[in-house]
Amino acid sequence: MNIIVCIKQVPDTTEVRIDPSTGTLVREGVPSIINPFDENAIEAALQLVEAHGGCVTILTMGPPQAEQALRDALAMGADRAVLICDRAFAGSDTLATSYTLAQAIRSLGDFDLILCGKQAFDGDTAQVGPGLAEQLGLPQVTYAINIEVDGKKVRVKRLLDDRFEVVETRLPALLTVVKQINDPRHAGLRGVMKARKAEIPVLTAGDIEADITRCGLNGSPTNVVRVFSPQRHGQGEKLEGEPDEVARQLFEKLHTAQIV
Amino acid sequence: MSISLNKDVCTGCKLCLSSCPYGAIVITDGKAEITEACTLCGACVASCPVSAIVLEVIPKEQVDTSQYSGVWVVAEVHDEHLAGVSLELLGEGRKLADTLQVPLSLVLLGEQVEGLALVAGEFGADRVFLVQHPVLAQYRTAPFTDVISGLINREKPEIVLFGATPMGRDLASRIAARIGAGLTADCTGLEIDPGERLLLQTRPAFGGNVMATIVCRHARPQMATVRPKVMSKAEPQPGHEPEVIPVSVDLDERRVATKILEILREDSGSQVNLQEADIIVSGGRGLGKAENFKYIEELAAALGGAVGASRATVDAGWIPAYHQVGQTGKTVHPKLYVACGISGAVQHLAGMSSSDCIVAINKDPHAPIFDVAHFGIVGDLFEVIPALVKEIQRANGGD
Numbered sequence: 145m146n147i148i149v150c151i152k153q154v155p156d157t158t159e160v161r162i163d164p165s166t167g168t169l170v171r172e173g174v175p176s177i178i179n180p181f182d183e184n185a186i187e188a189a190l191q192l193v194e195a196h197g198g199c200v201t202i203l204t205m206g207p208p209q210a211e212q213a214l215r216d217a218l219a220m221g222a223d224r225a226v227l228i229c230d231r232a233f234a235g236s237d238t239l240a241t242s243y244t245l246a247q248a249i250r251s252l253g254d255f256d257l258i259l260c261g262k263q264a265f266d267g268d269t270a271q272v273g274p275g276l277a278e279q280l281g282l283p284q285v286t287y288a289i290n291i292e293v294d295g296k297k298v299r300v301k302r303l304l305d306d307r308f309e310v311v312e313t314r315l316p317a318l319l320t321v322v323k324q325i326n327d328p329r330h331a332g333l334r335g336v337m338k339a340r341k342a343e344i345p346v347l348t349a350g351d352i353e354a355d356i357t358r359c360g361l362n363g364s365p366t367n368v369v370r371v372f373s374p375q376r377h378g379q380g381e382k383l384e385g386e387p388d389e390v391a392r393q394l395f396e397k398l399h400t401a402q403i404v
Numbered sequence: 405m406s407i408s409l410n411k412d413v414c415t416g417c418k419l420c421l422s423s424c425p426y427g428a429i430v431i432t433d434g435k436a437e438i439t440e441a442c443t444l445c446g447a448c449v450a451s452c453p454v455s456a457i458v459l460e461v462i463p464k465e466q467v468d469t470s471q472y473s474g475v476w477v478v479a480e481v482h483d484e485h486l487a488g489v490s491l492e493l494l495g496e497g498r499k500l501a502d503t504l505q506v507p508l509s510l511v512l513l514g515e516q517v518e519g520l521a522l523v524a525g526e527f528g529a530d531r532v533f534l535v536q537h538p539v540l541a542q543y544r545t546a547p548f549t550d551v552i553s554g555l556i557n558r559e560k561p562e563i564v565l566f567g568a569t570p571m572g573r574d575l576a577s578r579i580a581a582r583i584g585a586g587l588t589a590d591c592t593g594l595e596i597d598p599g600e601r602l603l604l605q606t607r608p609a610f611g612g613n614v615m616a617t618i619v620c621r622h623a624r625p626q627m628a629t630v631r632p633k634v635m636s637k638a639e640p641q642p643g644h645e646p647e648v649i650p651v652s653v654d655l656d657e658r659r660v661a662t663k664i665l666e667i668l669r670e671d672s673g674s675q676v677n678l679q680e681a682d683i684i685v686s687g688g689r690g691l692g693k694a695e696n697f698k699y700i701e702e703l704a705a706a707l708g709g710a711v712g713a714s715r716a717t718v719d720a721g722w723i724p725a726y727h728q729v730g731q732t733g734k735t736v737h738p739k740l741y742v743a744c745g746i747s748g749a750v751q752h753l754a755g756m757s758s759s760d761c762i763v764a765i766n767k768d769p770h771a772p773i774f775d776v777a778h779f780g781i782v783g784d785l786f787e788v789i790p791a792l793v794k795e796i797q798r799a800n801g802g803d
């Protein structure tokens with residue numbers, strides 16, 4: 145089976161900077177990693193291909209340096225990787241991103257399954273997976289914690305807030321995976337060597353026949369108008385004394401504040 | 405938005421007929437034809453094997469925003485009740501609708517859910533779009549997307565709100581992509597810009613280190629998912645009856661690709677949905693070993709709250725992963741969060757720092773958890789927790 149995994153390169157630190165004039169991320173100088181949930185998606189794809197045969201293709205839309213995330217994925221054992229990169233894609237929101245990814249996937253040919261992470265660590269939206277499924281007209285199953293492929297069907301266990309749900313749908317389909325689905329493997333030395341030498345094709349807007357009015361800032365209905373630091377109320381009140389004494393103090397405070 | 409059917413390509417195969425939830429496709433002279441009843445929901449597009457049906461999304465600059473009016477909340481039904489987040493959204497939606505001076509509507513899909521329409525009225529809804537069908541008995545992406553996209557296209561609300569729950573996030577992003585709308589994820593603040601009547605949507609990003617305000621100037625509707633437990637429910641008004649607008653749909657189970665085979669709830673009873681809990685007591689590595697979670701459970705039981713955990717304890721196998729709070733776990737917003745033996749790493753703070761009241765119990769006075777705590781206790785949790793439990797029990801006994 146042919147599996148496409150969509151990954152995103154995200155800043156390795158939560159101490160990110162924002163350009164206040166554009167409201168977009170300043171990526172320069174910030175070390176980057178594969179979005180952690182996407183590593184789980186890669187691992188899930190590798191396991192499925194080990195069981196059923198086939199090929200794992202890694203796809204990312206991002207700036208030129210996103211190529212490193214693709215090499216890291218190849219080192220884990222993916223068969224090939226494609227970078228979708230064009231200035232026209234800059235400033236994409238989730239709608240424009242899913243449109244662009246859909247165009248790229250159409251240009252790549254047949255596939256059985258698309259895997260995404262549950263959500264990206266920077267934007268935390270969880271919107272690209274379902275958006276992409278919609279653009280491609282595929283059934284979607286989000287929050288997968290277990291995947292079983294059986295011929296033209298896939299059975300997925302979903303991790304929801306207070307329950308699990310087992311669903312079945314037809315292939316091709318798009319799934320998003322949660323962290324609990326597996327433990328991503330570490331790249332071995334051979335993988336790293338292979339990945340270093342691999343050719344990574346770069347697709348531009350023209351290559352994927354994208355309508356550039358639907359890409360990047362142009363194709364993004366949402367705009368960030370203000371970015372600010374969350375209010376931290378600073379040091380709260382310290383309660384001191386013997387355990388019995390602080391317990392009594394705390395209870396009184398909570399009681400007065402009508403919390404308990 | 406517009407839909408077109410290329411008759412030269414259409415083979416008259418009829419597959420699209422049963423895909424249309426609004427019964428708006430007929431076959432004339434061996435070719436499909438889309439009738440006036442079409443709501444542009446787009447469900448037929450994927451059903452056509454020869455791609456004869458094309459749904460065109462209007463470029464955002466060309467959307468006539470003045471045609472859109474009204475605030476909608478999309479309901480989530482859990483065990484035959486309106487989910488807490490739906491009631492919170494009605495409370496918040498009421499304020500937005502009053503500011504805009506437009507009606508507030510609830511979109512309610514399910515099977516035998518008409519009783520909930522009245523509940524929605526008491527919690528602030530002026531109107532309820534009621535869509536009942538056996539296919540809608542449990543949430544599934546495709547039929548819900550088809551029905552709601554169609555309703556949005558027909559009625560043109562200016563704002564549509566969903567809970568930022570697994571269901572709301574799954575559904576809202578699919579609908580937004582279908583109709584070409586903007587969607588802001590996981591909002592914690594909503595406000596109307598008085599000048600432009602725009603919805604100002606504020607949300608945390610980058611693990612809660614940054615807040616961003618997002619607008620959707622040109623496309624409509626303006627859609628957002630909203631974090632549970634952030635907005636407040638309105639005081640219910642008994643007898644406030646909404647106008648119920650039944651919507652008839654023509655759905656066919658055989659056309660739904662996804663089947664729900666099973667729903668499993670593990671150790672129900674003691675286990676509360678963390679995101680719905682008003683009080684959470686969380687334990688961290690400071691507990692030392694798995695058995696010591698009994699301290700956390702006792703305090704949670706005394707307070708009537710749920711048990712949370714840091715990732716370190718989940719990774720150590722002390723407690724199942726669904727208790728985990730934080731960037732890779734759950735984002736919670738209870739009235740009271742008690743962090744016991746948790747250092748307060750940024751990834752943990754990302755999931756709980758917006759709680760109304762945070763209490764930290766930690767023996768290290770420099771632990772970063774104290775930076776976000778409203779009440780900090782520097783002490784040994786094995787002494788402080790039992791004392792606190794005793795205090796609470798004494799107070800309850802004295803009631």
Ligand SMILES: Cc1cc2nc3c(=O)[nH]c(=O)nc-3n(C[C@H](O)[C@H](O)[C@H](O)COP(=O)(O)OP(=O)(O)OC[C@H]3O[C@@H](n4cnc5c(N)ncnc54)[C@H](O)[C@@H]3O)c2cc1C
Nearest residue numbers: 688689690714715716730731732733745746747749767785
């Ligand atoms: C990509 C990524 C994602 C992550 N996602 C999450 C996430 O979702 N959620 C999460 O929680 N973490 C997450 N983490 C991990 C996070 O960085 C921390 O490692 C973790 O939160 C630490 O857990 P802890 O506070 O229980 O343990 P520690 O950091 O070890 O803290 C234990 C604390 O207990 C105190 N203590 C010890 N004994 C006692 C006692 N007897 N009485 C009182 N206090 C005592 C100590 O002073 C210490 O402060 C993530 C990390 C990464 C890299």
Ligand SMILES: Nc1ncnc2c1ncn2[C@@H]1O[C@H](COP(=O)(O)O)[C@@H](O)[C@H]1O
Nearest residue numbers: 150151205260261263264269270271272
């Ligand atoms: N630029 C991108 N390129 C490839 N995949 C992406 C991109 N952005 C998001 N994704 C995928 O969509 C998932 C959800 O991302 P998000 O909606 O941004 O939270 C990620 O885990 C990735 O699998």
